[in-house]
Amino acid sequence: MRWKELALAGYEGTGRLSANERRELQRTKKQKRQIEKALKRKEKALAETAALLVLSKKCHAIWGEAEEE
Secondary structure, eight states: OHHHHHHHHHHHTOOOOOHHHHHHHHHHHHHHHHHHHHHHHHHHHHHHHHHHHHHHHHHHHHHTOOOOO
16 A cells, blocks of 8 residues: 555655655556566467467368367
8 A cells, every 4th residue: 555655645745755665666667567568468469369269260161171179
């Protein structure tokens, strides 16, 4: 809940952040960017997998091959 206190303090204009608070904020922002990057990568992989699955099913339907499991 420290982030909430920092957010409220920033909103209320009660003062500047200490060195520790700045480091914590930077660390949190960096972690957020890393998580967002990983999420984008995983979403792309999921979309590619879904597209390949659809394509595979269409190919099997066109050529009448039995699906492999």
